[in-house]
Protein backbone atom coordinates (compact mmCIF):
# COMPACT_ATOMS: atom_id res chain seq x y z
CA UNK A 551 0.00 0.00 0.00
CA UNK A 552 1.33 3.45 -0.91
CA UNK A 553 3.17 5.36 1.80
CA UNK A 554 5.64 7.78 0.25
CA UNK A 555 4.50 11.34 0.86
CA UNK A 556 0.95 10.19 1.60
CA UNK A 557 -0.50 11.25 4.97
CA UNK A 558 -3.88 9.56 4.80
CA UNK A 559 -4.74 6.24 3.20
CA UNK A 560 -8.37 5.32 2.58
CA UNK A 561 -9.68 1.88 1.69
CA UNK A 562 -12.85 0.58 0.06
CA UNK A 563 -14.63 -2.75 -0.31
CA UNK A 564 -15.11 -4.53 -3.57
CA UNK A 565 -18.36 -2.97 -4.72
CA UNK A 566 -19.33 0.23 -6.51
CA UNK A 567 -20.84 2.12 -3.58
CA UNK A 568 -17.82 1.58 -1.35
CA UNK A 569 -15.49 2.89 -4.06
CA UNK A 570 -17.67 5.98 -4.64
CA UNK A 571 -17.65 6.76 -0.90
CA UNK A 572 -13.87 6.33 -0.84
CA UNK A 573 -13.47 8.70 -3.77
CA UNK A 574 -15.72 11.26 -2.07
CA UNK A 575 -13.54 11.45 1.02
CA UNK A 576 -10.35 11.36 -1.05
CA UNK A 577 -11.43 14.37 -3.10
CA UNK A 578 -12.67 16.23 -0.03
CA UNK A 579 -9.34 15.69 1.75
CA UNK A 580 -7.35 16.66 -1.32
CA UNK A 581 -9.41 19.80 -1.43
CA UNK A 582 -8.30 20.66 2.11
CA UNK A 583 -4.69 20.13 1.10
CA UNK A 584 -4.08 16.67 2.58
CA UNK A 585 -1.94 14.22 0.63
CA UNK A 586 -4.25 11.24 0.37
CA UNK A 587 -4.39 7.88 -1.39
CA UNK A 588 -7.44 5.69 -1.91
CA UNK A 589 -6.70 1.97 -2.15
CA UNK A 590 -9.75 0.78 -4.05
CA UNK A 591 -11.55 -2.54 -3.80
CA UNK A 592 -9.31 -4.16 -1.21
CA UNK A 593 -11.86 -6.95 -0.64
CA UNK A 594 -14.58 -7.77 1.87
CA UNK A 595 -15.31 -6.63 5.42
CA UNK A 596 -12.66 -8.75 7.15
CA UNK A 597 -9.83 -7.55 4.95
CA UNK A 598 -10.81 -3.91 5.34
CA UNK A 599 -11.27 -4.01 9.09
CA UNK A 600 -8.01 -5.91 9.60
CA UNK A 601 -6.17 -3.43 7.39
CA UNK A 602 -7.61 -0.59 9.49
CA UNK A 603 -6.61 -2.13 12.82
CA UNK A 604 -3.16 -3.00 11.42
CA UNK A 605 -2.67 0.63 10.36
CA UNK A 606 -2.39 -0.20 6.66
CA UNK A 607 -5.27 2.18 6.02
CA UNK A 608 -6.56 5.11 8.10
CA UNK A 609 -10.28 4.94 7.26
CA UNK A 610 -12.90 3.04 5.23
CA UNK A 611 -16.71 3.13 4.83
CA UNK A 612 -18.63 0.52 6.83
CA UNK A 613 -22.23 -0.31 7.85
CA UNK A 614 -23.61 -0.56 11.40
CA UNK A 615 -25.18 -4.01 10.95
CA UNK A 616 -21.92 -5.29 9.54
CA UNK A 617 -20.02 -4.07 12.59
CA UNK A 618 -22.46 -5.91 14.87
CA UNK A 619 -22.91 -9.09 12.87
CA UNK A 620 -19.61 -9.60 11.12
CA UNK A 621 -16.85 -7.67 12.88
CA UNK A 622 -18.09 -8.34 16.41
CA UNK A 623 -19.69 -11.69 15.67
CA UNK A 624 -20.20 -13.73 18.83
CA UNK A 625 -19.83 -10.69 21.08
CA UNK A 626 -23.05 -9.43 22.55
CA UNK A 627 -23.10 -5.77 21.57
CA UNK A 628 -26.19 -4.37 23.22
CA UNK A 629 -26.40 -0.89 21.73
CA UNK A 630 -24.73 1.80 19.71
CA UNK A 631 -22.71 2.96 22.71
CA UNK A 632 -21.18 -0.41 23.47
CA UNK A 633 -20.36 -0.82 19.78
CA UNK A 634 -18.47 2.48 19.84
CA UNK A 635 -16.74 1.47 23.05
CA UNK A 636 -15.56 -1.87 21.62
CA UNK A 637 -14.23 -0.13 18.52
CA UNK A 638 -12.48 2.51 20.61
CA UNK A 639 -10.63 -0.24 22.47
CA UNK A 640 -9.21 -1.30 19.11
CA UNK A 641 -8.19 2.25 18.31
CA UNK A 642 -11.07 2.81 15.93
CA UNK A 643 -13.39 5.82 15.83
CA UNK A 644 -16.92 5.81 14.39
CA UNK A 645 -18.47 8.74 12.58
CA UNK A 646 -22.17 9.61 12.44
CA UNK A 647 -24.23 7.97 9.68
CA UNK A 648 -23.74 9.28 6.17
CA UNK A 649 -27.52 9.45 5.94
CA UNK A 650 -28.56 6.21 4.25
CA UNK A 651 -28.83 2.52 4.98
CA UNK A 652 -27.85 -0.32 2.65
CA UNK A 653 -29.38 -3.58 3.74
CA UNK A 654 -29.17 -7.09 2.38
CA UNK A 655 -32.32 -8.37 0.71
CA UNK A 656 -33.37 -11.43 -1.30
CA UNK A 657 -34.40 -10.69 -4.87
CA UNK A 658 -36.11 -12.36 -7.84
CA UNK A 659 -37.14 -10.98 -11.18
CA UNK A 660 -40.60 -9.48 -10.89
CA UNK A 661 -41.89 -12.03 -13.36
CA UNK A 662 -40.54 -15.02 -11.47
CA UNK A 663 -41.88 -13.70 -8.17
CA UNK A 664 -45.34 -13.34 -9.74
CA UNK A 665 -45.17 -16.82 -11.30
CA UNK A 666 -44.32 -18.31 -7.96
CA UNK A 667 -46.78 -16.07 -6.14
CA UNK A 668 -44.36 -15.07 -3.41
CA UNK A 669 -43.71 -11.76 -1.69
CA UNK A 670 -42.07 -12.54 1.66
CA UNK A 671 -38.98 -14.48 2.73
CA UNK A 672 -41.19 -16.88 4.70
CA UNK A 673 -42.93 -17.82 1.42
CA UNK A 674 -39.69 -19.56 0.44
CA UNK A 675 -40.68 -22.39 2.78
CA UNK A 676 -43.06 -23.65 0.09
CA UNK A 677 -40.32 -23.75 -2.55
CA UNK A 678 -37.51 -26.11 -1.52
CA UNK A 679 -36.46 -26.58 -5.19
CA UNK A 680 -35.70 -22.94 -5.83
CA UNK A 681 -32.34 -22.25 -7.52
CA UNK A 682 -30.40 -19.90 -5.28
CA UNK A 683 -27.04 -18.15 -5.80
CA UNK A 684 -25.59 -16.04 -2.99
CA UNK A 685 -22.53 -13.84 -2.66
CA UNK A 686 -19.58 -15.43 -0.88
CA UNK A 687 -19.57 -13.03 2.07
CA UNK A 688 -23.32 -13.52 2.59
CA UNK A 689 -22.91 -17.30 2.65
CA UNK A 690 -20.52 -17.04 5.50
CA UNK A 691 -21.65 -14.15 7.72
CA UNK A 692 -23.64 -14.42 10.94
CA UNK A 693 -26.28 -12.16 9.35
CA UNK A 694 -26.10 -14.30 6.20
CA UNK A 695 -27.62 -17.41 4.72
CA UNK A 696 -27.14 -20.12 7.37
CA UNK A 697 -28.68 -17.95 10.10
CA UNK A 698 -31.41 -16.65 7.80
CA UNK A 699 -32.26 -20.22 6.80
CA UNK A 700 -32.58 -21.14 10.46
CA UNK A 701 -34.56 -18.05 11.38
CA UNK A 702 -37.07 -18.73 8.60
CA UNK A 703 -37.01 -22.50 8.78
CA UNK A 704 -36.04 -22.94 5.12
CA UNK A 705 -35.19 -26.20 3.35
CA UNK A 706 -33.11 -25.18 0.31
CA UNK A 707 -29.78 -27.01 0.43
CA UNK A 708 -28.51 -26.44 -3.12
CA UNK A 709 -27.17 -22.95 -2.74
CA UNK A 710 -24.18 -21.84 -4.82
CA UNK A 711 -21.68 -19.06 -4.18
CA UNK A 712 -21.34 -16.32 -6.77
CA UNK A 713 -19.74 -12.89 -7.28
CA UNK A 714 -22.11 -10.00 -6.76
CA UNK A 715 -22.01 -8.72 -10.37
CA UNK A 716 -22.30 -12.18 -11.85
CA UNK A 717 -25.33 -12.97 -9.70
CA UNK A 718 -27.37 -10.28 -11.47
CA UNK A 719 -26.42 -11.63 -14.87
CA UNK A 720 -27.35 -15.19 -13.96
CA UNK A 721 -30.63 -14.05 -12.46
CA UNK A 722 -31.59 -12.04 -15.54
CA UNK A 723 -30.55 -14.92 -17.80
CA UNK A 724 -32.96 -17.14 -15.87
CA UNK A 725 -30.19 -19.50 -14.77
CA UNK A 726 -31.13 -18.97 -11.14
CA UNK A 727 -34.26 -17.85 -9.31
CA UNK A 728 -33.01 -15.95 -6.30
CA UNK A 729 -29.98 -13.89 -5.25
CA UNK A 730 -28.98 -11.66 -2.38
CA UNK A 731 -28.76 -7.95 -3.20
CA UNK A 732 -27.76 -4.75 -1.45
CA UNK A 733 -30.73 -2.39 -1.24
CA UNK A 734 -28.94 0.58 -2.81
CA UNK A 735 -27.75 -1.47 -5.82
CA UNK A 736 -28.56 0.26 -9.08
CA UNK A 737 -29.46 -3.06 -10.70
CA UNK A 738 -32.54 -3.49 -8.50
CA UNK A 739 -34.40 -0.66 -10.20
CA UNK A 740 -32.60 -0.96 -13.51
CA UNK A 741 -33.76 -4.56 -13.92
CA UNK A 742 -37.04 -4.12 -12.05
CA UNK A 743 -36.29 -6.80 -9.48
CA UNK A 744 -38.64 -7.82 -6.71
CA UNK A 745 -37.35 -7.81 -3.12
CA UNK A 746 -38.87 -10.28 -0.67
CA UNK A 747 -40.10 -8.67 2.54
CA UNK A 748 -38.04 -9.60 5.58
CA UNK A 749 -41.19 -10.54 7.50
CA UNK A 750 -39.33 -11.91 10.51
CA UNK A 751 -37.12 -8.82 10.76
CA UNK A 752 -33.98 -10.91 10.43
CA UNK A 753 -31.71 -8.19 9.08
CA UNK A 754 -30.42 -5.42 11.35
CA UNK A 755 -30.00 -1.81 10.23
CA UNK A 756 -27.03 -1.13 8.00
CA UNK A 757 -26.41 2.60 8.31
CA UNK A 758 -23.40 3.66 6.28
CA UNK A 759 -20.63 5.47 8.16
CA UNK A 760 -16.88 6.00 8.21
CA UNK A 761 -14.56 4.04 10.50
CA UNK A 762 -11.19 5.66 11.11
CA UNK A 763 -8.08 5.15 13.21
CA UNK A 764 -8.09 7.38 16.29
CA UNK A 765 -4.33 7.92 16.09
CA UNK A 766 -4.59 9.02 12.45
CA UNK A 767 -7.38 11.39 13.45
CA UNK A 768 -5.19 12.89 16.20
CA UNK A 769 -2.32 13.30 13.75
CA UNK A 770 -4.49 14.68 10.93
CA UNK A 771 -7.51 16.55 12.31
CA UNK A 772 -8.54 17.28 8.75
CA UNK A 773 -9.42 13.60 8.38
CA UNK A 774 -12.15 13.82 11.02
CA UNK A 775 -13.25 17.24 9.84
CA UNK A 776 -13.82 15.89 6.32
CA UNK A 777 -15.56 12.75 7.62
CA UNK A 778 -17.85 14.87 9.82
CA UNK A 779 -18.64 17.11 6.92
CA UNK A 780 -19.99 14.14 4.98
CA UNK A 781 -22.18 12.87 7.84
CA UNK A 782 -25.89 13.09 7.11
CA UNK A 783 -25.40 14.36 3.57
CA UNK A 784 -26.29 11.30 1.47
CA UNK A 785 -29.89 10.12 1.28
CA UNK A 786 -30.78 6.63 0.15
CA UNK A 787 -32.04 7.89 -3.20
CA UNK A 788 -28.93 10.03 -3.70
CA UNK A 789 -26.74 6.98 -3.09
CA UNK A 790 -28.83 4.88 -5.47
CA UNK A 791 -28.43 7.56 -8.11
CA UNK A 792 -24.65 7.69 -7.65
CA UNK A 793 -24.45 3.89 -7.89
CA UNK A 794 -26.61 3.99 -10.99
CA UNK A 795 -24.44 6.62 -12.68
CA UNK A 796 -21.45 4.35 -12.30
CA UNK A 797 -23.21 1.09 -13.16
CA UNK A 798 -24.70 2.63 -16.29
CA UNK A 799 -21.24 3.95 -17.19
CA UNK A 800 -22.41 7.53 -17.29
CA UNK A 801 -19.60 8.30 -14.86
CA UNK A 802 -16.56 6.79 -13.19
CA UNK A 803 -16.60 6.48 -9.41
CA UNK A 804 -14.39 9.56 -9.28
CA UNK A 805 -16.72 11.58 -11.49
CA UNK A 806 -19.80 10.51 -9.55
CA UNK A 807 -18.13 11.46 -6.27
CA UNK A 808 -16.88 14.82 -7.49
CA UNK A 809 -20.25 15.63 -9.04
CA UNK A 810 -21.85 14.98 -5.64
CA UNK A 811 -19.32 17.21 -3.86
CA UNK A 812 -19.85 19.96 -6.40
CA UNK A 813 -23.62 19.92 -5.94
CA UNK A 814 -23.59 19.50 -2.20
CA UNK A 815 -20.64 21.64 -1.12
CA UNK A 816 -19.77 23.65 -4.21
CA UNK A 817 -16.36 21.97 -4.31
CA UNK A 818 -14.70 21.83 -7.74
Ligand code: PBE
Nearest residue numbers: 613616652653654732756
Ligand atom coordinates in the same frame (compact mmCIF):
# COMPACT_ATOMS: atom_id res chain seq x y z
N1 PBE B 1 -23.96 -4.22 3.13
C1 PBE B 1 -25.09 -4.89 2.54
C2 PBE B 1 -22.94 -5.28 3.16
C3 PBE B 1 -23.06 -5.85 1.85
C4 PBE B 1 -24.53 -5.79 1.61
C5 PBE B 1 -23.59 -3.14 2.25
C6 PBE B 1 -24.30 -3.78 4.47
C7 PBE B 1 -21.56 -4.89 3.65
O1 PBE B 1 -20.71 -4.43 2.90
O2 PBE B 1 -21.33 -5.06 4.81
